[in-house]
Amino acid sequence: MPVLKRIAEMQGEMTAWRRDLHAHPEIAFEEHRTSAFVADKLREFGIEVSQGLAKTGVVGTLADGDGPSIGLRADMDALPMPELTALPYQSTVPGKMHACGHDGHTTMLLGAAKYLAESRNFKGTVRFIFQPAEELAGGGRVMVEEGLFDQFPVDSVYGMHNQPNMPTGRIAIRAGIGMASAASFKIVVHGRGSHAASPHHGIDPIFVGSQIVSALQSISSRVTNPIESIVVSVTKFHAGDAVNVLPDTAVLDGTARSFAEDSETSVAGLIRRIAEGTATAHGATADIEYRHLYPVLVNAEAQSLIAENVVRDLLGDDGLEPAFPRTMASEDFSFMLNARPGCFVGLGTAFEGRESHPLHSSKYEFNDEALPIGASFWARLVEMELAK
Numbered sequence: 336m337p338v339l340k341r342i343a344e345m346q347g348e349m350t351a352w353r354r355d356l357h358a359h360p361e362i363a364f365e366e367h368r369t370s371a372f373v374a375d376k377l378r379e380f381g382i383e384v385s386q387g388l389a390k391t392g393v394v395g396t397l398a399d400g401d402g403p404s405i406g407l408r409a410d411m412d413a414l415p416m417p418e419l420t421a422l423p424y425q426s427t428v429p430g431k432m433h434a435c436g437h438d439g440h441t442t443m444l445l446g447a448a449k450y451l452a453e454s455r456n457f458k459g460t461v462r463f464i465f466q467p468a469e470e471l472a473g474g475g476r477v478m479v480e481e482g483l484f485d486q487f488p489v490d491s492v493y494g495m496h497n498q499p500n501m502p503t504g505r506i507a508i509r510a511g512i513g514m515a516s517a518a519s520f521k522i523v524v525h526g527r528g529s530h531a532a533s534p535h536h537g538i539d540p541i542f543v544g545s546q547i548v549s550a551l552q553s554i555s556s557r558v559t560n561p562i563e564s565i566v567v568s569v570t571k572f573h574a575g576d577a578v579n580v581l582p583d584t585a586v587l588d589g590t591a592r593s594f595a596e597d598s599e600t601s602v603a604g605l606i607r608r609i610a611e612g613t614a615t616a617h618g619a620t621a622d623i624e625y626r627h628l629y630p631v632l633v634n635a636e637a638q639s640l641i642a643e644n645v646v647r648d649l650l651g652d653d654g655l656e657p658a659f660p661r662t663m664a665s666e667d668f669s670f671m672l673n674a675r676p677g678c679f680v681g682l683g684t685a686f687e688g689r690e691s692h693p694l695h696s697s698k699y700e701f702n703d704e705a706l707p708i709g710a711s712f713w714a715r716l717v718e719m720e721l722a723k
């Protein structure tokens with residue numbers, strides 16, 4: 336695999352770091368051990384360390400001469416879910432797992448930091464940004480709001496995510512819109528409880544809630560322009576305690592995704608109108624909460640081109656994944672991309688000759704063969720963008 340020689344030599348060391356992090360997963364804003372692990376390593380490499388931004392965030396700064404500054408970001412958090420891999424280094428914390436490969440992301444950025452601190456084949460400033468709470472808690476937003484780029488100025492910022500469905504040895508880049516915005520909503524349907532055998536004595540919130548679930552699907556199929564990609568999913572529906580009792584209330588939760596901020600805003604209004612209107616039609620009422628979580632992720636043209644050139648330089652033309660489809664999934668790196676131009680790249684991590692379980696699966700496994708590729712991408716990106 337064409338990676339930087341010094342980084343290839345670090346394969347064993349990086350694998351050990353990755354597996355250590357994997358065995359000790361920590362979820363949103365609780366990444367204390369991980370954060371200390373990262374800070375210790377950076378100090379060991381001779382890199383200036385700042386801790387405490389967004390609680391457990393870490394920023395390392397490595398400067399050499401006058402030149403531009405570049406931010407490289409890795410996320411550190413795990414997910415609140417059990418691990419079912421039976422790997423020798425599987426999670427030691429019940430109910431928590433690195434199922435999105437953020438242990439790999441953290442390790443690859445540490446590997447690049449070690450290499451760049453040794454080789455210093457660049458002119459300018461590198462900021463190594465280790466952020467907490469990527470999974471739905473918006474650690475990236477909190478870091479930006481707490482002054483990440485005021486305290487640690489950068490001209491551009493880059494992020495990376497592993498792609499277990501893409502061959503190892505390939506990197507995918509997509510200029511423009513790459514990932515959707517995300518919002519969450521909660522609908523509480525207030526009916527009137529009654530005996531299950533006498534529904535006419537009450538107002539059944541389960542029936543009304545079911546009508547709302549169906550009607551919400553009209554947003555993407557009948558109300559918004561089919562050219563716009565919009566997804567509305569009801570993901571929780573909780574009501575009732577007994578077989579022979581119709582409850583007073585039903586609670587529905589869900590998520591909405593789209594590729595345009597203004598269509599998401601119109602979706603918020605549509606969800607409200609449909610939920611309230613449907614409830615009214617059946618004599619019930621509905622309370623709706625709607626929260627914008629993550630903005631649309633947009634990769635800048637110039638930085639996408641730079642990243643593409645780095646991939647061709649490092650892995651050759653075959654290293655560039657020909658298609659990187661947009662996804663309705665979301666990423667809080669979008670908050671950093673809204674603050675500074677940059678690019679979010681996809682790193683192929685599929686296992687060769689065996690199944691690669693998807694992200695967020697309890698059987699997901701990060702492919703350590705990809706560690707030197709990701710770390711080499713970071714290192715070459717710095718060497719090329721901050722060329723001497």
Ligand SMILES: [Zn+2]
Pocket residue numbers: 434435470694695
């Ligand atoms: Zn994830």
Ligand SMILES: [Zn+2]
Pocket residue numbers: 435436437469496
């Ligand atoms: Zn992730």
